[in-house]
Amino acid sequence: MKCLSALLFLVSFFGYVQGSYRPVVLWHGMGDTCCGEESMVKVQQVINDTLPGIYTYSIMLGDNESQDKKLGFFGNINDEVEHVCEILKNDENLKDGFNAIGFSQGGQFLRAYVQRCNDPPVHNLITFGSQHAGISDIPGCSKDDRLCQLMRTIARRGAYSNYVRTRVIQAQYYKDPNHLDTYLQQNIFLPDINNELDNKNETYKMNLKSLNKLVLIRFTEDITVKPKDSAWFSFYSSEGDLLTLHQQPIYTEDWIGLKYLDKNGKLDFKDCEGAHMQIPLEYLRDEVIMPYLSFDTGDEENSNLYDNAFEQARKKLKLNIQE
DSSP: HHHHHHHHHHHHHHHHHTTTTTTTEEOOOOOTTTTTTHHHHHHHHHHHHHHHOOEEOOOSSSHHHHHHHHHTBBBBBBHEEEEEEEEHHTTTTGGOOOOEEEEEEHHHHHHHHHHTTTTSSSEEEEEOOTTTTTBBOOOOOOOOOOOHHHHHHHHHHTTSSHHHHHHHHHGBBOOOOOOOHHHHHHHHSSHHTTTTTOOOOOOHHHHHHOOEEEEEEEETTTSSSSSSSGTTTTTTTTTEEEEEEEGGGGHHHHHSSSHHHHHOEEEEEEEESTTTTTHHHHHHIIIIIIIIIIIOOOOOOHHHHHHHHHHHHHHHOOOOOOO
């Protein structure tokens, strides 16, 4: 009887909030597109199946999927983020704010949106395997991805050269731990959004602090992102030691608000078992959709009530969502 009551509560609660969820914006990763059937479309489908009536939007740059994929390799990410700011601001469905999920490089790009624009505002920002602290090597490519192979060939000739640094997206978050001075001087994107330069941008800090949650998800077997712990803002020192976020001035001096978020219970570190961007749909439902996307416009009492009821019911009923 208790199990049945808990289940009925969940059903009634789902009915109560159905259609009133915050919208969700997605930004795909390198080599992907807004509308890949086995990637963003599937993610949107799982979100919509779990939360009926929710509005989801997958960011596309350019006029079609082909251009969208190309612009994930070649272009100026500062211009692309600015363009996304305009797109999201002009979407009436997002005017009251939204939750956001960034996949791989889409994660730090959405963080740049929050820090630079945030109009409309992001409530919860979830990032999967994102290169928040940079990469110490240009990502590898599959043999049949010619755009990626071309990017890698060009970038490895000199990521900080005048030509490459303004035209290759991956070079714009490449951080050579052996040449940090050159990185700070020549990289056109990452030192700025991480507030590593002498002139700190207080707006970046203020905007990131406004998040309800920043969720950093690391892939345990990631060999695409080096180091994989960049997903948690960890990176190498000039001596080659891997420094955690808490050991770096970006945290200790709170350059962008991460310390504030952490101290106020708004910074979540999570692991996803497996290789880069290999996300089980059950993980997406249980670890992302339900805890971070399933509430309406922010009644914390209802949120806590729902959270407790869902957890209790799931334990009692031993729910196991299958493919």
